[in-house]
Amino acid sequence: MLSKPRKARNALSMTSLIDVIFLLLLFFMLTSTFTRFAEIPLSSGAAGLNATTPDSPPALVRLTSEGLSVNGIxxxxxxxxxxxxxxxxxxxxxxVTLTEDVTSQQLVDLLVQVQPRPDLAIKVLE
Known part of the structure; x- marks a missing residue:
């Protein structure tokens, strides 16, 4: 009896599998966090929140791209x-009030300066 010759299988292409593995590796490398950045607590200016009368008047800090002023100075x-x-x-x-040309880095620099004083509450106006 003659048997049919076995048909040779085509070689499996590994190119697409390697591409998918590389994309998954790249995705997980870019989305994972290896270090924790410092967190700066912010409170929103919501009405009715902390409605107690402060002992002293607040200070108005105006932040611009050129610098800052405290109570107009x-x-x-x-x-x-x-x-x-x-x-x-x-x-x-x-x-803290901001002008439109202030970068987020300038705001973060300002908030980092105030961090050593935990007795100062900070409100950032929109």
Missing amino acids: DTAPDGLLAAVDALPQAPNLLI
Whole structure:
């Protein structure tokens, strides 16, 4: 009896499998977090929240792309705490207003300056 000759199988192409594995590896490398960045707590200016009367008037900090001012007095970008300490009454609250050209890095730099003073509450206006 003659048997049919076995048909040779085509070689399985590994190119598409390697491409998919590479894309999955790239996806997981880019979406995973290996370090924790410092978190800066922010409170929103919602009405009715913390409606207690502060002991001292708040300080108004205006942040622009050129610099900042505390209660209308121009201040060096790294001299925020010194300017707040120079006020007649030490405020418990800093109200930060931003101009449209301020970058998020400038806001983060400002918030990092205030971190050593946990007694200062910060409200960032939209």
